[in-house]
Amino acid sequence: MNLPQPSPDALEQSGRLVSRLRTLIETEGRWISFATYMAEALYAPGLGYYSGGARKFGAGGDFITAPELTPLFGQALATQVAQIMDLSAPHLIEAGAGTGLLAADLLLELERRNALPESYGILEVSGELRERQFDTLASKAPHLASRVSWLDGLPEHFSGAVVANEVLDVMPVHLIAWRPEGIFERGVALDAAGGFVWADQLSSGRVAEAAGALGLALPFEGEYVSELNLAGRAWIGEWAARLEQGAMLLVDYGYPRSEYYLASRSTGTLLCYFRHHAHGDPFLWPGLNDITAFVDFTAAAEAGFEAGLDVLGYTDQANLLFNCGILECLARRAPEESTDYIRAAKAVQRLTGPHEMGELFKVIALGKGITQPLISFRRGDRLHTL
Template sequence: MSLPEPSPDALEQSGRLVRSIRDAIAHAGGWIPFSRYMELALYAPGLGYYSGGARKFGPGGDFITAPELTPLFGQALAAQVEQVMRASAPAVIEAGAGTGLLAADLLLELERRNYLPDSYAILELSGELRERQFDTLAEKVPQLASRVRWLDALPERFSGALVANEVLDVMPVHLVVSRREGLFERGVAVDDTGTLRWADSPAEGVMAAAANALDLPRPESGEYVSELNLAAPAWVAEWAQRLERGALLLVDYGYPRAEYYLPSRSNGTLLCYYRHHAHGDPFLWPGLNDITAFVDFTSVAEAAYDAGLDVLGYANQAAFLFNCGILDALARRGPHESADYIRAARAVQRLTTPQEMGELFKVLALGKNLPQPLLGFSRGDRLHTL
């Protein structure tokens, strides 16, 4: 596969990040776990993929998320957000708000429903993305932009609806390698030429305990490689300490544990994205590629339950969006023969068909002190698979 060559400025920025990563490896004694490498590649201040200035979302970026496809995604999600707010408090926090389009779509639809939140907060680590979100909101919803504020950290206490669309998949993951002789953690070292390379070390500590609990396939020859996302369960457990009443609505691609660690999935789910090309080399142009891994939703649900949250629902994206009325939102687009309606219908098809995003993406709802079943899981709930 041939990838488009980055600009000289982008390559220079990537080179500075590589030097920073090499320094981190040297400081750690010659080896760092992949989770630390992924953290630096994505979030190193001023140099990482999400903390640098490169365009990430949309046709001119590296990938397209559901809000970039159509506002109908946010309009359907708003029905669930409204229900949660009515049962808790009129407040929304969006984690990792991307370009700000989802925030704009949610606010517009909640305004149409006459149930605007008193506050809409965005939890965003990237200064560059904060600026884009501010500009998007000023352009799309100038009359509502004053309701939005930005957070640097999780709030001490919160009641309302938390929305996290494609957030868990970019949390740093550990790589576990199962071979006949035991379990190893795959990390990153530097060869004699200064090039980043893979290096394995015997699994230890919390990572080893978590890997052993999975009972991973142990091939007679070769190896079985997969991911352990210890950050996502820890993040959810932190929310459990802060949520007083309301729900977390987590949208991402992933599987329940029984499907995640299938023997046939022996190379794991780690993927990199660059200019709408998916590839498997996380050492290619660090800082210029997104690095993601599918979500083990079972581990997230277990962590939530252990921390005191209720697991309220788990469904594929198609079922969730249909339950939340995406077809009604589509019908409001006007005559079926209009170009606008046809474009919107194609976007809905992409969001909901099994071959596209409908099955690959899942929605997990976690909550506290909510009295009623949630709208988005009225049909097609798959809690029994977690």
């Protein structure tokens, strides 16, 4: 791997997280699940990737999300958000709001359409990101910032729209290894020098139950490795218990189960990101890398359905944005011959192109008390593939 080197301060912070992880492994019987490791690497207070203060989004961070590319993403998504609020209640919650750009874009576009929510709640675990979100809203939509509040947890009761863009992929996953002799859980242990190493043990409990329920055949030789996002399922279940009327829009990269567990995908989907470089070593500089796994959208649909939610639609990001009018948003952006229009058109191509984000990213809607078809799935609904 040819990666840029972190600063001395960043390496010192990572070292403190390494010490914390070593202590945890020792106290847990010299083995922890990868889900526990990933949770610490991303969310350990003051040290994890999302709680340690390092810049994450944009050109100076580790990756770029759709709202960072162009405000047209949020402007188009506002079409669906407005419909959900109209069919339920004028309230909106965004989970994992990044830099706050999507919140600003949604609010400004909903204002233009005379469809502003009475409240805009942001669920954010990172104190550093909360500050950036506050600054972004104060800069881009100062007259609307009073509608926004930051939530420390899921509300007890809620009606309205919930938006989560690239949230499920950073929830801690269990790593599973199917071998000829059985189903194992891949966890993390320490070698003689105190370094992190992979260590497998026979799966048990809810992990074994969930892995077995997939019905994957054991290989005749070698192993098949993939992920289980039990945290994502639980999170959807928690929302189901609180949502009285409305819908959740979950946008992320992933596949239906029939594609997620293909025989050719035998090493799983786990990836790490550091300054726009993708790599596969989650033990490198813990706390400085984003760690993600693709989303099994069939599991998301099952979690919602089993908890009492309706599965309202499933499609790719291209169809989501086209159905929600992104081309109309582009047309009013600037004259077609202008530099601004050309730049925006290129961003739309990246968001919707079949070989870029348009096919890789999907959206699923889970709701309650929504009786009309949602605009996002007017064309190209892939619900049958789940």
